[in-house]
Amino acid sequence: MAEALEVIPGVTFGFQQPIQMRFNELMTGVRQDVAVKIYGEDLNELSEYAEQIGRLASGVEGAQDLYIEEVTGVPQIVINYKxxxxxxxxxxxxxxxxxxxxxxxxxxxxxxxxxxxxxxxxxxxxxxxxxx
CATH class of the missing domain: 3.30.2090.10 (Multidrug efflux transporter AcrB TolC docking domain; DN and DC subdomains)
Structure with missing residues (x-):
């Protein structure tokens, strides 16, 4: 299925057993077996870091169905109250x-x-x- 779907541009797919996927999601908040979470304020910077981590992870022997979550959101305003x-x-x-x-x-x-x-x-x- 992965080979057939990889021709669709701009879409990332991951494949798991339904029960395994649900259990992993309940435990960690993510659907993949192994996840790297990065935090920060600059969405563009986070996206760059995610791409770098993705390139590194794809070189790991046995890594399959690598999924990089798109960083989306809206800018936030921070108010310092006086x-x-x-x-x-x-x-x-x-x-x-x-x-x-x-x-x-x-x-x-x-x-x-x-x-x-x-x-x-x-x-x-x-x-x-x-x-x-």
Whole structure:
């Protein structure tokens, strides 16, 4: 099956017995028998490291069905709270988090009715203001 499927570009396949796969996944959070997990903040850098590890691992005798998980995700924003400044304005961390979440992800501000249908009215920052 691996030979027949390797002609499909951009897709990676792995083959295992179903019970073995499920047991491995429950134990480790990954579906493969052997896994290397790398952590960091820069997704591009993580992707490069994963490729390097993949090249090294593919040279190991007996290694088969090598699978490199695509590193995907969305950028994150890190907020360093100045608690003394927040306290001056009577704000809590919860208030700030709620505002940031509304600004970037959106929050329901009410309902809009069109005939018998109703829709959430969602507010958030304009796309240009959501860039980091």
């Amino acid at each position: 608690r003394d400044q927040l306290a001056k304005y009577g704000l809590t961390i919860r208030d700030v988090n709620r505002s940031v979440q509304a600004a970037f992800a959106g929050a329901s501000a009410g309902l809009v009715y069109e005939n018998e249908r109703r829709f959430d009215l969602v507010v958030r920052l304009d796309k240009t203001n959501r860039r980091m």
